[in-house]
Amino acid sequence: MASFLCPAHLRPAVAAIYWFARTADDLADEGEVTAAQRLQDLAQLRSDLLAVEKGEPHSGRWPQVLGPLQGSLLRFKLPTALLVDLLDAFVQDIEKTRDQTRYTDQAELLDYCRRSANPVGRLMLHLYGVDDPESLQRSDAICSALQLINFWQDLSRDIPRGRHYLTEQDCLAHGVRTEDLRASHQTPQITSLITEQCQVARSLMAHGASLVHRLPGRAGWELRMVVQGGLRILDKIAALDYATLQTRPTLKPWDWVVMLWRAVRMRPSV
Secondary structure, eight states: OOOTTSOGGGHHHHHHHHHHHHHHHHHHHSSSOOHHHHHHHHHHHHHHHHHHHHTOOOOOSOHHHHHHHHHHHHHHOOOHHHHHHHHHHHHHHHHHHHHTOOOOSHHHHHHHHHHHTHHHHHHHHHHTTOOOHHHHHHHHHHHHHHHHHHHHHSHHHHGGGTOOOSOHHHHHHHTOOHHHHHTTOOOHHHHHHHHHHHHHHHHHHHHHGGGGGTSOHHHHHHHHHHHHHHHHHHHHHHHTTTOTTTOOOOOOHHHHHHHHHHHHTOOTTO
16 A cells, blocks of 8 residues: 555555554454454454544553554544444454354445445545545445455355355345355356356446546556456456356466556546
């Protein structure tokens, strides 16, 4: 995130946001601790975040994270509610994995994306001073698309770990059986379902992509690469005939050349 395309004066804030999200992600996902301990740790991080926002004492568990973040909260008036949304999304992931429950429909899944992915885009727009409703909406579309793309890219990893992002309603509509998903058995019904989900993600990305022309200078160019990275993963999923229950597609060096070429050629009408 804090790449050479990011203006120098914003890099500390971008890094502070990244390390906060990275720390929360590690608490939610790394190690062999119980779900109860993960939830307790995230609750503590949330409490510390709110204390830091108010300038009050906190637990002191994550000084290397909360110290820089406090400075950025003060300097750039970052919306703390967006950081809380990220924590809420991590909590939801833990609870659904613990209880082995699935998302009911697309509306519920996209609500998860609203909290797990969209806050990052909105925080970046805040740093660049962009806050008009259309830009926020297009940022949300890009971020939700990226989250969905990550889901469909990672099916071979997530399902064995008890994480299910293919919704009950969509599985029912395509005649997908839970036992086939758990067995990584790529049936025609599953291929049809993943194909449809990738089309949804591509449509969302297309809706948001014109944001690259609304952001100033280097921010717009960085976002071009983000958009093209997501689209390139979708291309690679399609090249696998959507068999991501068995194979996880990744970007290779040549893909970055393709992404750069496509980024340069993006037009305002996209």
